[in-house]
Amino acid sequence: MIKQIVSALKANQMVSGWLVSETATVSSQVFYVMQKKETTRRVETREYQVTVYHRHGEQHEYLGSSAFAVSRKSTKSELAKKVEAAVFAASFVKNKTFDLVKGERKRSWKDPADLSDPYVLLDEIANVFFAAATPVSRFNALEAFHSRQTIRILNSEGVDLTKTLAKINIEAIPSHDGPERKVELIRMYAYRAVNLEQVKKDAAAAIADVAMRYAAVKIENVATADVILQGDDVEEFLRALIDDYSYDSIYQQNTDKRIGDMIQKDIRGDALSIGWTTFSKADAFDRDGVLLSPVRVVEQGKLMDYYGANQYAQYLGMKPNGVFSTIEAACGKTTIARMKVKPHLEILALSGIQIDTYSGYIGGEVRLAVWFDGKNLIPVSGFSFSGNIDKALSDLVLSKEAFTSISYRGPKCLLLKAMDVL
Amino acid sequence: MTGKFSKYLKNKKPALQELIRLLGEKYAYASVLASDVSGTTISVDRSTTTVNPTGLTECGFVVKVFDGRAYFEYSTNEIDGKHLDDVIAAVERLVTTKTTVPSVSVGLLQETPIVKKFNRKNVGRDFTAEEIIAILKGYVESTLASDAMIVNARTSIETVEISKMFLSKAKDLEQYYTWSNSRAFVLARRGEITKYAYDGFGDNSIERALAALKAATEQTAKLAIELLDAVPPKPGYYDIVTDATITGLIAHEAFGHGVEMDMFVKDRAAAKDYMGKRVASPLVSMRDGAASTFSVASYFFDDDGVLAGNTKIIDKGILIGGISDVLSALQLGQVPSGNSRRESYKRKAYTRMTNTFFEKGKSRFDDMIASVQEGYFIAKTNNGMEDPKNWGIQCTAHYGREIKKGKFTGKIVSPVVMSGYVIDLLESISAVSSDFDVIGSGSCGKGYKEWVRVSDGGPCLKAKVKIG
Numbered sequence: 039m040i041k042q043i044v045s046a047l048k049a050n051q052m053v054s055g056w057l058v059s060e061t062a063t064v065s066s067q068v069f070y071v072m073q074k075k076e077t078t079r080r081v082e083t084r085e086y087q088v089t090v091y092h093r094h095g096e097q098h099e100y101l102g103s104s105a106f107a108v109s110r111k112s113t114k115s116e117l118a119k120k121v122e123a124a125v126f127a128a129s130f131v132k133n134k135t136f137d138l139v140k141g142e143r144k145r146s147w148k149d150p151a152d153l154s155d156p157y158v159l160l161d162e163i164a165n166v167f168f169a170a171a172t173p174v175s176r177f178n179a180l181e182a183f184h185s186r187q188t189i190r191i192l193n194s195e196g197v198d199l200t201k202t203l204a205k206i207n208i209e210a211i212p213s214h215d216g217p218e219r220k221v222e223l224i225r226m227y228a229y230r231a232v233n234l235e236q237v238k239k240d241a242a243a244a245i246a247d248v249a250m251r252y253a254a255v256k257i258e259n260v261a262t263a264d265v266i267l268q269g270d271d272v273e274e275f276l277r278a279l280i281d282d283y284s285y286d287s288i289y290q291q292n293t294d295k296r297i298g299d300m301i302q303k304d305i306r307g308d309a310l311s312i313g314w315t316t317f318s319k320a321d322a323f324d325r326d327g328v329l330l331s332p333v334r335v336v337e338q339g340k341l342m343d344y345y346g347a348n349q350y351a352q353y354l355g356m357k358p359n360g361v362f363s364t365i366e367a368a369c370g371k372t373t374i375a376r377m378k379v380k381p382h383l384e385i386l387a388l389s390g391i392q393i394d395t396y397s398g399y400i401g402g403e404v405r406l407a408v409w410f411d412g413k414n415l416i417p418v419s420g421f422s423f424s425g426n427i428d429k430a431l432s433d434l435v436l437s438k439e440a441f442t443s444i445s446y447r448g449p450k451c452l453l454l455k456a457m458d459v460l
Numbered sequence: 461m462t463g464k465f466s467k468y469l470k471n472k473k474p475a476l477q478e479l480i481r482l483l484g485e486k487y488a489y490a491s492v493l494a495s496d497v498s499g500t501t502i503s504v505d506r507s508t509t510t511v512n513p514t515g516l517t518e519c520g521f522v523v524k525v526f527d528g529r530a531y532f533e534y535s536t537n538e539i540d541g542k543h544l545d546d547v548i549a550a551v552e553r554l555v556t557t558k559t560t561v562p563s564v565s566v567g568l569l570q571e572t573p574i575v576k577k578f579n580r581k582n583v584g585r586d587f588t589a590e591e592i593i594a595i596l597k598g599y600v601e602s603t604l605a606s607d608a609m610i611v612n613a614r615t616s617i618e619t620v621e622i623s624k625m626f627l628s629k630a631k632d633l634e635q636y637y638t639w640s641n642s643r644a645f646v647l648a649r650r651g652e653i654t655k656y657a658y659d660g661f662g663d664n665s666i667e668r669a670l671a672a673l674k675a676a677t678e679q680t681a682k683l684a685i686e687l688l689d690a691v692p693p694k695p696g697y698y699d700i701v702t703d704a705t706i707t708g709l710i711a712h713e714a715f716g717h718g719v720e721m722d723m724f725v726k727d728r729a730a731a732k733d734y735m736g737k738r739v740a741s742p743l744v745s746m747r748d749g750a751a752s753t754f755s756v757a758s759y760f761f762d763d764d765g766v767l768a769g770n771t772k773i774i775d776k777g778i779l780i781g782g783i784s785d786v787l788s789a790l791q792l793g794q795v796p797s798g799n800s801r802r803e804s805y806k807r808k809a810y811t812r813m814t815n816t817f818f819e820k821g822k823s824r825f826d827d828m829i830a831s832v833q834e835g836y837f838i839a840k841t842n843n844g845m846e847d848p849k850n851w852g853i854q855c856t857a858h859y860g861r862e863i864k865k866g867k868f869t870g871k872i873v874s875p876v877v878m879s880g881y882v883i884d885l886l887e888s889i890s891a892v893s894s895d896f897d898v899i900g901s902g903s904c905g906k907g908y909k910e911w912v913r914v915s916d917g918g919p920c921l922k923a924k925v926k927i928g
Contacts, residue, residue, distance in 0.1 A: 069808060071726050074564040077787070080554045081535040081806050083520060087513070104511035104589070107498075109519035110468065110537055124511075127502075127589035131509040157557040164561050179726045209907060211728060213849070222728060222849045224907050290505060291611045292647060294654065353507075389845040389854040394875050396655055399692050401928070403854035403879040405847065420852060422879040424695060424928050460695040460879075460928040 043088055043108060044192065046117035052125045054101070055091035055138050055194040059325065060084065065185040066156035073168045073176055078157070081185075085109050090121060091194075092128035093135065102131030136352040139327040141197030147320040148202040149186075152231065156184035159206070163237055167210060170241035175249050177241075178213040178222065182206070197327035201320050205230055205444060210241070212248035221251045223387050223405065226270075228444040230318060247386055251406045254419035257459060260409065263383040265423055265457045271391045273446040275400070276367050278393040279431075280312050280335045283343075285350035285358070295341055302339035307434040307455075308370040309339040314362035317444045321364070328360035367448030370436025374451050377435060383423065383459065384408045398427045400454070425457040461666075463581045465636040466496035466623035468519070475541030476627050479523070482548060484629055487555075488568050489526035491628035493763055495519065495805045499620035502589060504596035506604055506612050511589060514618050516913070520805040522763075523547060527555050530563040531787065535806050566791055571630035571765070578760035580637040582621075584667030592617060595670050599677045603646060606678075609685055611654070614645040615677055619666055626765030635760040639913075640669040641901045644677040648684040655874070657684035657858070658840075660901035662756045662915070683859070690859060690874035695928025699835035700878075701828050701863070701920055704897035706838050708916025709855045710923075711746055712816050712904065713844030714882045715739075716916075718851065719748075719773050719782040720799070720811040720906075725791050729848040731779060739779045740886035745819040746774040746918075748783050750798055755915035756900030757814035762800040764809055769798035777886075785811040801912045810906055818918035821892025828891045828922045829863060836860035836927070837868070838876045841902065851882035853925075860927075880926040891922035 040060050047056040065081040086108040094100050104127035106120050152159065160182040167177050183206065190200040206229045213222040225244045229236070267275060279301065282293040295301065302310060313334040316322065323329050326348040333345050344356065351358035378384065387406040392399065401424030409416045433455040441450035476492045483490035499514035520537035532554045539547055587595075596615040603613040618641045626633040643660040659676045663669040702710065715731075723729035731739075740746075750759045750768035761767050764786040771783050784792070785800035788811050801812035829837065840858035847853070855878045862871040878885075900915035 063806075065806070067808065068559075070561065071564055073561070075530060075559060075561045076564045076566070077531050077533065077808060078554060078557060078559075079533040079535065079808060080550065082550070083535070083537045083806060085537065102509075105513060107513040107517045109517060127500075127511045127593075130590045130593045131511060133508050155558065157559065161559050161561060168561070178728055209909070211726065213727065220727070220730075220849060226908060289507065290647075291649075292654070294649065294652065389847060389852060390843070392843075392854075392856055392875070392877055397690065397692060397874050399875055399877075401877055403845070403852055403877075405850070405852060420881065422695075422854075422877065422926065422928055424692070424877065426692075458695050458928060460926060 039084070039086065039111060040192070042114060042117055043086060046114065046121050047090065049118065050121045050125060052092055053090055053121065054093040057089040057138065057191070057193040057326070059087045060190040062188045063185060065183060066160060068157065068160045068164065068182045070164055070180040072178055073171065090124035090128055091138065092125050094129055095132070099135060100132045101135040102128035102133060104128040104131065134353055136349050138193050138195045139197050139348055140195045141193070141199070141327060144198040146200035147322045149204040149230065149318055149320045152204065159232055160184055162234065163208065163232065166234055166237045167241040170245045172245065174216060175212060175214045175245045177210050179211040181209040191323065191325065191327045193327055199323045199327055201322055203318070203320055206232060210244055212244040214248045214252040216252050221248060223248050223251060230444060247406060250417045251419055254406060254417040257409055257418040257421050260459045262456050263459050264380065265454045266377060266382055266384045266451050267454065268385065268451045269441055271385065271388060272441070272449060272452050273365060274391045275393060275452065276312050276448065277365050278395055279310070282395065283335055283341060284346035285344050285354055285356065286346055288344050289350045289353050297341055297343065299341050300339050301336055301341055302431045303428060304432045305339055306432055308436040310336050310434070311338060311368035312336045313366050314345055315364050315366040315447065316362065317364040324360040328358050330360045330362060332366065333359045364445050364447065369438055369440050369449045371438055372435050373438050377437060377451060377453050378410060381412045382410050382453070393427070395427060400425055400427050400430060421459060423457045423459050425454060430454040461582045461586050461619065461621055461638055465579065465634050469494050469496050469623055469625050472539065473625065475539060475544065478541070479539065479544050479547060480627055480629065482544060483525055483551065487525040488528055491524045491626065491765065493522040493805065494625040496623040497620065499618060501616060501618040502592050502596065503614060503616035504593060504600050505614035506600060509593055514620050516620050518804045522805050523551055525551055525555065526568060530566065533808065569786055569790060571628060573630040575632040578635040580664065582638040583665035587666050587670065592670070599674055603677050603681045606681055607685060609648045609650050609688065610646060610681055611649045612647040613677065613681065615673055616643045617641065617666070617669060617673070626761060628765065631765045633761050633765055637759065639664060639756055640666045642669040642673040642676065643901065644673060644680040646677070646681045646684040648688055650688045653688050655684055655687035655690065657687060662900035686872055687859060687874055690872045693836065693860060693873040693876055693927050697924060697926050699832045699922065700925055701832060701837045701922050703839035703920060704917040705841040705899055706855070706857050707818055707918040707921050708816065708899060709841045709844050710885065710921070711818050711918060712813060712914065712916040713846050713855055714853050714885060715746065716748060716813045716816045717846035718848035720813065721782040721784040721792060721794065722788040722811040723848050724782065725788050730851050731782065731848065734779045737779060738777050739883055740774055740777045741889040742777040743821055743892045744774055744777050744886060744889055745772070746817070747772055747819065748813050748816040750814040753815050753817065753898050755815045755898050756913045757915055762798045763802045764800035766796045766798045766800060771797050783811055783813065785809050803910045803912055807910060810910060812906065812912050813904060813914050815898055815915045817898050817916055818892065818921065820894055820896040820919040823891040823893050825893045825895060825920050828893060828920060830866040831891070831922065832863040832866060835863050836873065836876065837863060842875060853878060853880050853882055853885060876927055878925045878927055885923055885925055888924040889921050893920035895919055
């Protein structure tokens, strides 16, 4: 199919450049209800997205573009019509001109192939989760996805790159039925390769956490507290802090910060170093065909570089470093044990961390936390915390211990001082 | 917009019917959902224009079979009439997958025979990309020229046409319908303070969606400038009056997810034990359904071939019903409510909300404001997260206007994060306004994934909530 698409693009003389992305997905999915198999699914698809570029204007000063999807086999004339419609739309798009990424040779990368039958693997994983159940705690729902995706990017400037990425995603709902009430948590896991020992630890932790939610009480007589975030919430927080420093965000003036500016004021705690990296060797290029190598966006609290897509990098006169999905941050010097010496609230489950960098708000509804009052550890639930990001950044403490996931490498915990608790 | 059911799917129909016949020789149940969804999102801001396929774009098939023990689904975007054996072999491989985990006990789907075609065209005329870009650009330019504090403005329209076909031994259904979503986003700056505002709405008419976007963009620009003076609210318990978007957010996140009956099957919803019991103030009645009102989720049949429903969930404060997909309804011994929805043909169907709202009441908005001693009028949905088993709330409004002694003080706060216990909130509702609006521009996830388009709304509510 890709040959026919390229042929249709080359046949239209109004096309100044083009980019084709082909995505082939094989996904095996099993859905469990009350620890029994409910539905088994298989997905096999091959889809394309085509971007047509059209140079126009009296001085050829504009590079318009228009994209369309090809989700099924199409005839030569259908493809020609789609290309023609895209050229027509692009001729009214008056964007500043830029160069498409240039390619020198065909290259490809692959995550190591797992030779096991995906359904056997998912069955093993499900069994590990279910083995962690107790008479009162179990997984009321478990969804397991094994996917392997091959993405090929071709453009009119010689880019021809292919990557095959594999991952396993699990959504688990640990639940605890007690004499007084029933409680649950939502836990999401993403694994690049299967390590059943890690799965076992995750399952055990999920069951322990939900049992703790059952035991949790209302927090009382605590108006402010140092809050310890962990794992995915740390990732969300750090991701939000650099969200506005992409090339397009800078070009669109979403922030007034520029390279060299401090993003942390009056640093009394740890200085932040945050950037982007790839989650595996195979994750080697972005949607434009830019080859990816790690980028440091913030170093010691100072904005050092922007990041993002080819088009906007060129608008800013910079060399594009690409669009990444994995965030990387430097750890601190404080151990988690040290962090927990003074009274604090350790958040184990939020309904979703709320961060608005424009208003400086950070907070969330807490589904499970442990309150340490200086003497006792008390599981607590059903309250919220909030605070100001700028103030929190001045006194931030990052853990020495690291946490790694498909989308994050960095400190496992961070401490936000003096948050309001309600 | 073609105005017609997909020619591609029409051409595939004989092959799909033959596939069902062949699968029916081996399996107790076989069906095919065929989807062809296309559309474009055109977006213009101060410096760039983009023309992209809508994120809803899809074209593919879900083949579903029941082998007497469990259900299996094979999703593919290629079914060739000459190679049906390939599909049958793929289904066979799926059904014979090795597993050590026992299956749930589930029976055969019973379907009532039906043959029907539905068509709902875009109202008004169609627009070329040139015309849309010119209109959107005009709105952006006038917004940027309206105030020096406006740093950027973005306007966009997404136009979608949806063709779906559901075939089984008993069913032969086809539907074609369209929808358009307009959106405005404005960024304002004064000194070191930067704030944003946004708006979005949907219509079954590109013409009306584009026309209404002008005033929406102007209002969004005014709000963005106002928000430069906003501060976060002081955490505490307040009386609030909601706009229709926040009413919808409460209906959807706080309660709606809890009556999705696949959650009953998984013992994940507290509502299961509250049927027939009081869950809200007697002023509260709530509905959901693709046929309950006209908005973005107003399809004719769902992704399992069940005709659109209109379910009353809460009647005068009493929980009386839930919504369901076919598989959950089968396991619960209920009649499915037409709420089976998939993110795309590549995903499983779950019970999902469609158009969800509180019914209107009799109070006047002005009287509701006048009755607030200290609180906020809170508006514009930002996000929310459900907790159906434990009925925790997290609903975030983009802003609130302070009310003291029954009058607006002119102070604006942002963001407004509400939390607490669902039943406390619903029981605290002390007034429901007589006006009514359902907004169809949003998307909803189940947990943290499975995004589908939904609408929600209703009247303005007066309630007491925890903010902070």
